[in-house]
Amino acid sequence: MSILRIEDLRVHFPIKGGIFGRTVDHVKAVDGVSLEIEKGTTYGLVGESGSGKTTTGRAVVGLNHMTTGKVFFEDKQIMNFGKRKSGLHKDVQMIFQDPYSSLNGRKRVLDIIAEPLRNFERLSKAEERKRVQELLELVGLSPESILKYPHQFSGGQRQRIGIARAIALKPKLIIADEPVSALDVSVQAQVLNFLQDIQKELDLTLLFISHDLGVIRHMCERIGIMYKGRFVEEGTTDDIFHNPQHIYTKRLVAAIPDIDPKQRDASFDIRQEVEVEWNEAYNKYFDEHGLAYQLQPISDTHLVALPERG
Amino acid sequence: MWKFTIRRMLIVIPQIILLSVLVFVLAKMMPGDALTGQLDPDASQESIDNIREKLGWNDPWYQQYGNWVVDLSKGDLGQSFTYKMPVTELIGQRLKNTVWLSLFSVILIYVISVPLGIISGRYNDSILDHAITGYTYLGFATPLFIFALVMLWVFGYHFGWFPTSGSVAPGMEPGSLEYVMSRFKHLLLPSISLALIGVVGTVQYLRSEIIDTKQKDFITTARAKGASESRVYNRHILRNSLLPIAAFFGYEVVNLISGTIFVEMIYGYPGMGQLFLEVIQLRDYSVVTSLVLLYGIAAVVGTLLSDITLSIVDPRIRIK
Amino acid sequence: MAETLIDIKNLKTSFSINNEYHAAVDDVSLSVKKNEVLAIVGESGCGKSALAFSVMGLHTRAKVEGEILYKDENLVNVSPRRWNALRGKDLGMIFQDPLTALNPLMTIGDQIGEAIFLHNSSMSKAQRKKKVLGLLDKVGISRSEHVYGQYPHELSGGMRQRVIISIAIANEPEVLIADEPTTALDATIQSQILDLIRELKNDMNAGIVLITHDLGVVAEMADRVAVMYAGQIVEIVDVETLFEQPLHPYTRSLISSVPSTEKHSQKLHVIQGIVPALQFLPREGCRFKERIPWIEDSEHAEHPELQEVKPGHFVRCTCYKNFYFPEDKKKGAY
Numbered sequence: 001m002s003i004l005r006i007e008d009l010r011v012h013f014p015i016k017g018g019i020f021g022r023t024v025d026h027v028k029a030v031d032g033v034s035l036e037i038e039k040g041t042t043y044g045l046v047g048e049s050g051s052g053k054t055t056t057g058r059a060v061v062g063l064n065h066m067t068t069g070k071v072f073f074e075d076k077q078i079m080n081f082g083k084r085k086s087g088l089h090k091d092v093q094m095i096f097q098d099p100y101s102s103l104n105g106r107k108r109v110l111d112i113i114a115e116p117l118r119n120f121e122r123l124s125k126a127e128e129r130k131r132v133q134e135l136l137e138l139v140g141l142s143p144e145s146i147l148k149y150p151h152q153f154s155g156g157q158r159q160r161i162g163i164a165r166a167i168a169l170k171p172k173l174i175i176a177d178e179p180v181s182a183l184d185v186s187v188q189a190q191v192l193n194f195l196q197d198i199q200k201e202l203d204l205t206l207l208f209i210s211h212d213l214g215v216i217r218h219m220c221e222r223i224g225i226m227y228k229g230r231f232v233e234e235g236t237t238d239d240i241f242h243n244p245q246h247i248y249t250k251r252l253v254a255a256i257p258d259i260d261p262k263q264r265d266a267s268f269d270i271r272q273e274v275e276v277e278w279n280e281a282y283n284k285y286f287d288e289h290g291l292a293y294q295l296q297p298i299s300d301t302h303l304v305a306l307p308e309r310g
Numbered sequence: 311m312w313k314f315t316i317r318r319m320l321i322v323i324p325q326i327i328l329l330s331v332l333v334f335v336l337a338k339m340m341p342g343d344a345l346t347g348q349l350d351p352d353a354s355q356e357s358i359d360n361i362r363e364k365l366g367w368n369d370p371w372y373q374q375y376g377n378w379v380v381d382l383s384k385g386d387l388g389q390s391f392t393y394k395m396p397v398t399e400l401i402g403q404r405l406k407n408t409v410w411l412s413l414f415s416v417i418l419i420y421v422i423s424v425p426l427g428i429i430s431g432r433y434n435d436s437i438l439d440h441a442i443t444g445y446t447y448l449g450f451a452t453p454l455f456i457f458a459l460v461m462l463w464v465f466g467y468h469f470g471w472f473p474t475s476g477s478v479a480p481g482m483e484p485g486s487l488e489y490v491m492s493r494f495k496h497l498l499l500p501s502i503s504l505a506l507i508g509v510v511g512t513v514q515y516l517r518s519e520i521i522d523t524k525q526k527d528f529i530t531t532a533r534a535k536g537a538s539e540s541r542v543y544n545r546h547i548l549r550n551s552l553l554p555i556a557a558f559f560g561y562e563v564v565n566l567i568s569g570t571i572f573v574e575m576i577y578g579y580p581g582m583g584q585l586f587l588e589v590i591q592l593r594d595y596s597v598v599t600s601l602v603l604l605y606g607i608a609a610v611v612g613t614l615l616s617d618i619t620l621s622i623v624d625p626r627i628r629i630k
Numbered sequence: 631m632a633e634t635l636i637d638i639k640n641l642k643t644s645f646s647i648n649n650e651y652h653a654a655v656d657d658v659s660l661s662v663k664k665n666e667v668l669a670i671v672g673e674s675g676c677g678k679s680a681l682a683f684s685v686m687g688l689h690t691r692a693k694v695e696g697e698i699l700y701k702d703e704n705l706v707n708v709s710p711r712r713w714n715a716l717r718g719k720d721l722g723m724i725f726q727d728p729l730t731a732l733n734p735l736m737t738i739g740d741q742i743g744e745a746i747f748l749h750n751s752s753m754s755k756a757q758r759k760k761k762v763l764g765l766l767d768k769v770g771i772s773r774s775e776h777v778y779g780q781y782p783h784e785l786s787g788g789m790r791q792r793v794i795i796s797i798a799i800a801n802e803p804e805v806l807i808a809d810e811p812t813t814a815l816d817a818t819i820q821s822q823i824l825d826l827i828r829e830l831k832n833d834m835n836a837g838i839v840l841i842t843h844d845l846g847v848v849a850e851m852a853d854r855v856a857v858m859y860a861g862q863i864v865e866i867v868d869v870e871t872l873f874e875q876p877l878h879p880y881t882r883s884l885i886s887s888v889p890s891t892e893k894h895s896q897k898l899h900v901i902q903g904i905v906p907a908l909q910f911l912p913r914e915g916c917r918f919k920e921r922i923p924w925i926e927d928s929e930h931a932e933h934p935e936l937q938e939v940k941p942g943h944f945v946r947c948t949c950y951k952n953f954y955f956p957e958d959k960k961k962g963a964y
Contacts, residue, residue: 048816048817048818048819049787049816154904156904184673184674185673185843185844185845185884185888186673186883186884186900186901187673188887189887189888189889189899189900190900192889192898193897193898193900211816211817212817213817214846214889214890215889217889218889218890218898219889251818252817252818254821255817255818255820255821256817256846257820257821257824257844257846257847257849258846258850259846259849259873259888259890260849260873261849261850261869261872261873264849264850267850268825268828271821271825526730527725527730527731528730528732528733530688530725530731531725531731531732531733531741531794531797533688533717534686534688534717534718534722534723534725534798535717535718535744535800536713536714536715536716536718536719536745536749537714537718537744537748538710538711538714539710541748545744546733549735550734550735553735623735624735625734625783626734626781626783
């Protein structure tokens with residue numbers, strides 16, 4: 001059963017221009033995205049800056065206004081959350097990229113983690129404190145640290161505070177927007193391991209947004225590749241990494257630095273080949289506006305954005 | 311940039327309209343009117359009403375407003391009943407004096423504040439910097455009218471170096487060198503007083519701009535190119551820090567308006583500010599409203615100038 | 631044997647915290663030869679950028695001690711005038727963040743032109759422009775004539791990084807220092823920039839110091855690698871050996887914490903504890919000791935030194951000899 005289904009999501013931002021600041025055009029940040037996530041799995045949304053991956057995630061939790069489209073959560077359509085103060089649905093929570101700026105530095109850890117609890121649940125002070133301490137223990141931080149401030153923690157610890165806040169309401173779906181991009185490799189490992197543990201423990205579904213294909217490959221069962229607001233390819237991790245079909249996916253996969261120095265020349269050659277194909281076959285893969293076509297299934301699991309063949 | 315400039319200039323139109331409506335409404339709300347005190351007290355109510363009717367004061371307000379605006383555009387600001395002359399003529403003389411005072415003060419403000427700001431920012435946390443920031447704190451804390459009074463007493467009366475009132479010594483031949491020198495002498499003390507207090511904002515602003523720019527990555531890039539420290543300062547830090555100062559210019563003008571009012575009063579300098587305070591006391595409303603309108607326009611145009619200057623010097627706004 | 635360009639001996643760069651100096655680079659010795667890429671890899675706060683800035687003489691408030699020999703001239707105590715002659719001419723630098731490393735108020739042409747002018751003021755304006763256009767072509771910017779008059783905000787991140795590279799190579803430097811040159815860039819742009827740097831290297835015959843936290847970048851670019859931890863070099867070796875037979879516990883931990891492509895869904899290695907802040911770094915004994923508490927104290931050297939354990943392979947401390955990961959539960963090195 002799918003826990004989250006997005007149908008033809010579009011998020012367009014107006015561009016103001018001219019002397020009177022009228023809306024002259026729209027930036028189509030997300031331009032017709034559809035996807036489905038199975039319960040308990042991790043779905044990776046990949047793209048470079050400006051691809052619309054973050055906007056997609058934010059639209060699902062209601063942080064960005066949807067222009068059109070439908071979002072179904074557990075087969076119920078969610079019209080617009082945002083009636084609540086936080087603007088977030090109780091069962092859908094978000095983890096943000098930068099652990100340094102996404103936590104309010106003037107609030108204590110207790111208040112940060114308790115914020116969603118206060119929005120959705122009525123707990124006594126003592127109950128609330130107990131819940132926060134449990135959550136801190138769950139994310140591997142000392143329960144005594146509830147009265148500390150974010151700056152007293154390291155980057156990895158801060159990201160875990162962010163995770164504790166996200167799981168406070170026992171959500172079913174977590175949208176993680178570049179959760180490890182700002183972290184060092186060894187700290188990144190810690191957070192990734194921890195996300196996997198907590199996923200098992202709470203039977204969580206993850207929508208993992210990242211530009212880092214190495215991390216995505218490590219974490220996800222299914223992957224969607226975005227380019228200029230549209231999907232260019234979607235499939236299992238194996239489909240994407242071992243059988244990429246769209247030129248953009250090939251280019252992205254070829255750009256991952258190979259950890260084996262002996263493969264250096266080989267991967268350089270592959271990159272050059274892909275670059276040649278990118279330049280030559282660009283019109284085959286993109287329409288006259290440089291945008292991707294509709295996704296077409298090429299196997300049970302694998303979809304690629306190719307022009308419809310007559 | 312053109313789009314920006316035109317859009318910015320178009321904003322001025324509603325600003326000025328709003329200002330004129332405000333001024334007009336204010337004038338109408340004042341007790342009495344221009345006839346008060348002008349007519350023979352024995353004049354019959356009927357003849358007064360006749361004159362009112364003839365002058366159009368019984369018309370609906372928008373018609374009166376319309377007439378007023380039409381007169382304004384012809385340069386007719388009405389009649390001052392205390393001076394018994396057209397307001398335009400009355401303000402004309404004073405305006406010239408105030409413009410000179412303001413211009414001179416602005417020049418002094420920049421001549422003093424830019425070097426101080428640069429020294430303070432470049433050598434921040436040095437003794438010199440502490441002295442300069444100490445001065446700016448003092449300047450912020452000292453009210454201009456008290457400072458001006460002290461200056462007047464010390465340099466005007468005690469040492470007698472400067473004249474203590476007026477804009478020129480009596481009996482001078484206009485156009486002669488002595489006349490010019492005399493005007494200059496009369497201008498000096500008021501504008502120095504104004505400038506010494508007026509610089510503090512700019513000094514602090516420039517200082518923090520420079521300290522901020524110093525730490526920017528592109529400064530490291532410049533050093534890595536092999537630029538000497540003086541070049542780094544002159545070419546990269548200064549230019550980038552002076553930019554917001556240029557934009558500050560318009561607000562400086564607005565600041566000056568309130569400054570000149572105090573200073574002109576204290577130094578008995580016959581400018582618009584002095585006139586303003588005088589006519590308020592005398593309830594010469596036609597002059598008051600004209601002056602408010604003028605000051606308002608100066609403020610609007612000042613901020614307009616700032617925004618346009620900024621759009622010219624900053625490519626991030628210019629190229630859009 | 632290629633000529634040694636930079637020879638750093640016992641370099642110590644300290645910063646003042648509460649009026650007390652603490653070394654961010656502590657007793658670092660290494661050398662860079664002509665036509666080689668030396669990668670300095672480590673996590674944030676390990677001192678790798680402080681090291682790069684020391685070699686460029688770009689620290690404004692740090693105490694730099696020891697020797698940085700550039701062609702037998704000790705840069706640690708040369709005059710500011712001499713530094714200005716060296717920087718941008720003999721030593722070029724590429725910066726991390728292309729969004730902030732260019733002056734927002736100067737055109738691209740002026741910014742590159744300045745680098746040329748500073749070391750060749752006699753060149754005519756027209757010649758200089760020609761040279762700038764040539765540089766833009768060289769770093770792969772098409773429509774160079776158009777870009778010449780543009781301002782940084784009009785260019786994409788990748789383009790700006792190309793501009794910064796063109797500034798760095800404007801005077802064909804002998805040594806090029808690249809401080810995290812691709813960290814702020816997207817993956818496809820990253821690979822393009824790395825390929826560009828590699829091409830330029832073959833072209834210029836320069837020595838390149840590549841500062842990075844990304845082991846993938848190291849594997850793609852480096853000839854030799856110095857691994858830094860807490861201000862010190864813990865291992866120096868050629869790149870192939872680094873990935874095949876890393877010795878120091880920190881190097882091994884770092885490599886196994888990268889989500890590697892083939893071991894999907896396996897647990898990643900996590901280094902215990904955190905890097906202490908600069909003023910709390912352990913200055914005595916092995917600095918990595920606290921992060922590997924399961925290794926017995928006696929395994930560490932009392933005064934850990936960087937020692938050549940095999941030809942060309944330097945390792946600090948003795949704890950590498952019997953190091954094992956607790957999850958492997960089997961003792962012994964490779």
